[in-house]
Amino acid sequence: MNQKITDGVYLNILQTQQFKTIRLSIQFIAPATKVGLTKRSLLASVLSASSQDYRDQVAIANELQAMYGAGFNMNAYRQGQLAIFNVSMRIVSPQYLRDPQDLQQQAIAFIGRLLFKPDLVAQQFNPVVFEREKENMARYIASIADDKQTMASLALRDLYFTDETQQTPNFGDATDLAAVTATDLYETYQAMLNNDRVQMTLVGNIDEDKAHADLAQLTFVPRDSQLPAIFYQQPLSATVREATDEQPVQQGKLNLAYQIPTYFYQQNYYAMLVTNALFGGTPLSLLFTNVREKASLAYYASSGLDPFRGVITVQTGIESQQKDRVLAIIEEQRQAIIEGQFEQAVFEQTKLALINQFKSSLDSAAYLGQQQLNQLFVPETEIDADQFTNQVLAVTKQAVQEQAANMRLQAIYFLKGVDTNEA
Amino acid sequence: MKLRQNPRLGETLYEETLDNGLTVKLYPKSGYHKTYAILTTNYGSIDNTFMPIGENEYVTLPDGIAHFLEHKLFEKAEYDAFEKFGIYGASANAFTSFTRTSYLFSTTSHLQANLEILLDFVQEPYFTPATVNKEKGIIGQEIQMYNDEPDWRLFYTVVGNLYPQHPVRIDIAGTVDSIAKITADDLYQAQKTFYQPSNMSLFIVGQIDDPQEVLDWVSANQAAKQFDQPQPIVRSLPAEAEDGSDIIPYRSMTMPVVRSKSMVGVKGLTDFGTGEAGLVAKLKMNLLLEVLFGDSSTQVQRLYEQGLLDDSFGYEYAIQRSFNFVTLGGDTDDPKGLSDQLIAILEHYQDSPDFTEANLALVKKAALGEYLQAFNSLEAIANQYSDEFFNEVSPFDVLGLIEQVTLADLAQVAADFFKIEAMTVCHILPEEQA
Numbered sequence: 001m002n003q004k005i006t007d008g009v010y011l012n013i014l015q016t017q018q019f020k021t022i023r024l025s026i027q028f029i030a031p032a033t034k035v036g037l038t039k040r041s042l043l044a045s046v047l048s049a050s051s052q053d054y055r056d057q058v059a060i061a062n063e064l065q066a067m068y069g070a071g072f073n074m075n076a077y078r079q080g081q082l083a084i085f086n087v088s089m090r091i092v093s094p095q096y097l098r099d100p101q102d103l104q105q106q107a108i109a110f111i112g113r114l115l116f117k118p119d120l121v122a123q124q125f126n127p128v129v130f131e132r133e134k135e136n137m138a139r140y141i142a143s144i145a146d147d148k149q150t151m152a153s154l155a156l157r158d159l160y161f162t163d164e165t166q167q168t169p170n171f172g173d174a175t176d177l178a179a180v181t182a183t184d185l186y187e188t189y190q191a192m193l194n195n196d197r198v199q200m201t202l203v204g205n206i207d208e209d210k211a212h213a214d215l216a217q218l219t220f221v222p223r224d225s226q227l228p229a230i231f232y233q234q235p236l237s238a239t240v241r242e243a244t245d246e247q248p249v250q251q252g253k254l255n256l257a258y259q260i261p262t263y264f265y266q267q268n269y270y271a272m273l274v275t276n277a278l279f280g281g282t283p284l285s286l287l288f289t290n291v292r293e294k295a296s297l298a299y300y301a302s303s304g305l306d307p308f309r310g311v312i313t314v315q316t317g318i319e320s321q322q323k324d325r326v327l328a329i330i331e332e333q334r335q336a337i338i339e340g341q342f343e344q345a346v347f348e349q350t351k352l353a354l355i356n357q358f359k360s361s362l363d364s365a366a367y368l369g370q371q372q373l374n375q376l377f378v379p380e381t382e383i384d385a386d387q388f389t390n391q392v393l394a395v396t397k398q399a400v401q402e403q404a405a406n407m408r409l410q411a412i413y414f415l416k417g418v419d420t421n422e423a
Numbered sequence: 424m425k426l427r428q429n430p431r432l433g434e435t436l437y438e439e440t441l442d443n444g445l446t447v448k449l450y451p452k453s454g455y456h457k458t459y460a461i462l463t464t465n466y467g468s469i470d471n472t473f474m475p476i477g478e479n480e481y482v483t484l485p486d487g488i489a490h491f492l493e494h495k496l497f498e499k500a501e502y503d504a505f506e507k508f509g510i511y512g513a514s515a516n517a518f519t520s521f522t523r524t525s526y527l528f529s530t531t532s533h534l535q536a537n538l539e540i541l542l543d544f545v546q547e548p549y550f551t552p553a554t555v556n557k558e559k560g561i562i563g564q565e566i567q568m569y570n571d572e573p574d575w576r577l578f579y580t581v582v583g584n585l586y587p588q589h590p591v592r593i594d595i596a597g598t599v600d601s602i603a604k605i606t607a608d609d610l611y612q613a614q615k616t617f618y619q620p621s622n623m624s625l626f627i628v629g630q631i632d633d634p635q636e637v638l639d640w641v642s643a644n645q646a647a648k649q650f651d652q653p654q655p656i657v658r659s660l661p662a663e664a665e666d667g668s669d670i671i672p673y674r675s676m677t678m679p680v681v682r683s684k685s686m687v688g689v690k691g692l693t694d695f696g697t698g699e700a701g702l703v704a705k706l707k708m709n710l711l712l713e714v715l716f717g718d719s720s721t722q723v724q725r726l727y728e729q730g731l732l733d734d735s736f737g738y739e740y741a742i743q744r745s746f747n748f749v750t751l752g753g754d755t756d757d758p759k760g761l762s763d764q765l766i767a768i769l770e771h772y773q774d775s776p777d778f779t780e781a782n783l784a785l786v787k788k789a790a791l792g793e794y795l796q797a798f799n800s801l802e803a804i805a806n807q808y809s810d811e812f813f814n815e816v817s818p819f820d821v822l823g824l825i826e827q828v829t830l831a832d833l834a835q836v837a838a839d840f841f842k843i844e845a846m847t848v849c850h851i852l853p854e855e856q857a
Binding site for chain 1: 514532
């Protein structure tokens, strides 16, 4: 049950004995903007690098070690049209410690010191820390070029999306980053702390009264946070956008984007879930069996569904000279689904695989926390295993054929490998 | 069944060795939806030269055969094992390391049927020249993909420097040329020798309602099959210089990378084996590396502030049957500066401001907490405790072993291990600097 702490600030407690840990998370949520993604990523690095109480990374590490190796993460990402700044911790449930200590209270105090007492010099983030973290982030963004799989997938998104915020990777953009000043970042920080919707979530063996008392250490002012719908939609393009880059790599990457009119737990969602799984979402899928296994054309070939942005992407690693053949075979697989040319057994098994995946994810405290968050933005989000099972089993062959026909190829990105003459 | 328990954690592990020699371990986790089972054979990429069962001369099979065998076992005359797991919605996978090959599935229903699929497809080989040849294209792609990855190349160059003879220097998947030589007969020969039940173990963790019933399923499946009498496995490895004098101290190469990469390797010149001594060596080295280079290391913080390393910095101690070595490094603008500094910290460990009782106490506390947290993950439990290091030692003994470690122990490990003659360096440079 999501409880209101004050205007715009909420607490959700999920009581369970399943885990040896307690998971705490605090999300700051705002509308996503292009430059905002970059600034919030940098802010996560700066706030988790030092604070008034923790001079440097070593001081922070020491505190986490003293909390029995508590897991700590601060990061920023985008989900649909929302920008989410996440702070999360994982601590051992004190009942399992030989010498129990109040880890929950300590963890929350720790988060409070990082969030509310940042490392400031003259009302600015400490310039030494700011510049160093900015430089590290610039290096990180540059290093993506070395990871061809990620590079190709980002290039496809850049090609497919028409909205600049959606084109931008979660971690931001190098040009925007170069322009960020310490003053800008401090403004971003204050706006986030005072205006963002705040969602706190606890998962584990939680004493509710104690949780409220511990969280009272974090004082959030009331706020009026207006958020857009989480879903992003863009108009269909009449033409398929294509781009090719050439690089001296042994393996080429061919990635495609299909627009779909289907969103997270909205109309036809279960049918689209099954369609994607059948197309390329599982090892039994048509892409896997026909591109990888039967035709021996690719090392990997799979599809992924982004139900917050209405897109299915296909990613493959191939011999570059096989590009046209692979492209044709991918489209043939979609055509086969439209025409109902798939085995009934594979169809049934695909559904069971989705059910297995859903139930398995209930064994992760992080997933349970994510599920709670999704439900806040999309109230239709299913969290019950039996309900989910029934809905998936009810998907008909005809519904899947219709959804495959609803997939519209919109973008083709090709990273072409050129001969390196390497030994 | 033998029972190992930890009442405070509320965790229990059941163990049994079947008549045919197969070790079975069962680890129920209440509240979990999933069951994860992993069948492992003590056979990996380094086991290329061996005495086939019933013969008295060594053979050497092509590099990459253990991994190739792993791929090929899924395919049968009548069925594909992946698809068979799929009938129940289970997901399956497999992986090959230097010394082990593992086959696994996870499921939320039909545990018995899935266990039988697992045992049957791994224990009933079927290979034909046609299916073997087709696989060469798929694995060839896999090998090429790894060749494009700079971090992977860096790692194998360091291992190759440390081990000029030992097959650990060779890619687990082999090379495009070596796998081209693999035949169906080679695969049968390897399977027959290394997939004896006595060389294998089955670990099942997660939702298990009745451990005895699950054991009975496995026993019945095994009793219905014919196996040869268990025979000892005879492997052969090339000799390495005991004093490390054959180590190649330095290699560099250029690749299309944005930033340089620098890695230091240290070869363990003592073989600790894979019993309790090996496990203790592993725990101590991990604590030592954490003390010197972990999150609370002021030395690493200093290098970070100097811009010599970034978040990509990492270290690892690999200890398996017949080899053990440390690797450490990451991305840097000054590859020589970074490797020089890392070697200096290793050599002068005793002067390190981090080599203190206080830091060790924190590092141990964190290690204990992380060890407890790992009991959340079925995969972590199975992958860690199905390891041969846990043949004699119980998973629940690890807490005590960590608590016992002293700074004097770490000084001993460091003195034995961090010798300049046991070290090597590799740098990868961007092409334009070449």
